[in-house]
Amino acid sequence: MTNISNYILPVFLLIIIGFGLYKRIDVFAVFIDGAKRGFDVFLSILPSLTALFLAVQMLKTSQGIDIITKVLSPIANFLKIPVETLPMCILSPISGGGSLSIYESIISECGPDSYVGRVASVMMGSTETTFYAIAVYFGSVGIKKIRHTAICSLCADFTSFILAGLFVRLLFY
Amino acid sequence: MMNYIWAVIIIFSVVSSLLNGTSNALSTGIITSGNTAVDLCLTLLGTFCLWNGLMNVAEKSGITKIISKIMSPVICRLFKGIDKDSPALEPICLNITSNLLGLSNAATPIGIEAMKRLSNNNTNKTSPSNDMVLFVVMNSAALRIIPSTVAGIRASHNSANPLEIVLPSILVSFCALSVGIIMTKLTERFF
Incomplete structure (x- = not known):
């Protein structure tokens, strides 16, 4: 059960990037664009x-x-x-x-x-x-x-x- | 407010170092505190870039719209200045989602984006709106499904059941969050 928390982050990422691809978004460029705000x-x-x-x-x-x-x-x-x-x-x-x-x-x-x-x-x-x-x-x-x-x-x-x-x-x- | 809290902590520390005879340690502490802040910010810089990037992807793909559609009935009721079309709605919902999942590294940069958008609606630039206060109060009372840091420490000290504290933690933080929200609503007219 403790291991469940180890899967939350990877799955969260998988959903975000996967959904972006599914919506035909240039995920790499969009990511970099957002990262600049950091x-x-x-x-x-x-x-x-x-x-x-x-x-x-x-x-x-x-x-x-x-x-x-x-x-x-x-x-x-x-x-x-x-x-x-x-x-x-x-x-x-x-x-x-x-x-x-x-x-x-x-x-x-x-x-x-x-x-x-x-x-x-x-x-x-x-x-x-x-x-x-x-x-x-x-x-x-x-x-x-x-x-x-x-x-x-x-x-x-x-x-x-x-x-x-x-x-x-x-x-x- | 912060003015007094900050000053009182500093004055109290100096006085207690005189009482405790720890002025030597205190001096070291003062000098290193600036480095600690920069170290933390530098560590966070990568995290901020990472999550701002992912947040941008999530927003452009429309997945945040789906999350905020689910949460908006509750959020719009709590945040009086927010409606279904407010730009701040999506980062607020995503911030709460990441808090629930225990992704506090994600919650902070996403929450900052929410604060920026809330502040665009705020007419007074020196004093926060009711929504901004409520948002910070909700972030300082942590409601999360799995307190993974605590469970990890318990496991490393050979607890028979590291996760037995999950249920009481959720119940307690839910009560604390409710108290925080109710207090915010009750006291906002006096400040």
Whole structure:
């Protein structure tokens, strides 16, 4: 079953190119024409990603996460979020790579089939990097005001963190 | 908003490095962060070219039209500024499809194309339209059929059943996505 995900990408490509040929399109020329736009995207998101990565690196290297974890532990306990997953939850809205490496260490310490391991897996499987999305998408169109985006996205993330434990308890225990 | 979030993270980091005695590591972190951003963007450059190319093929062949025909009843209801003939409809549908399939490398460049087309409809160039906010919120709450990265890590740590988390992940992300959409709709008039 894990292998299924390995077939998604090739089949996706097969459908796009196959359908293009079927419609008698010069797939090669059309592909190259579209690929040129990749450069504009690259240039338009670089500034906002630089800003994001500065903040992420500073938060990681200063070990500020430890301080936030300590402060938020009682709240996590109250909401039945396993404290082990807290650093991952805090980092996941700003850094996909950072939260993934914490996730890996949780899995190797607690085991993938433990309660904490399962909750962490569901959390990782149900969230995206909120501020990365904000930086990339708004950066690409040169918008600096984000209105209610961050609040609403963080509400969605928060929902995932609370519900992950609940659904794991309902389905497995 | 981003203004304050960004500044608070930076100030908080400096203060906590003083408390934790990690100012040395912090300095290194600051210097390398620029390189990390460029490295990532360079890695993504190829991905962007690849998916913009494929997106162009998919669009010219009309396959995106088929996908968007299927999804448009839902999408047009969520995005108030979008109708069946909007140029942004096709990339939005393709972005959601690639998110569902777990092709996040594809979803980003296709989503950027959608943002560009949504921004053409936006009269205010400094502040995003309701549709643009909703689109980003939907992209930051990930609804996908198979969380392949997580399943892969679980498998590499000898899980008895790496994919047992698929069902709860889908349920949880569906709830999170719903909360995100509802919150966006409720709060859009206040911002």
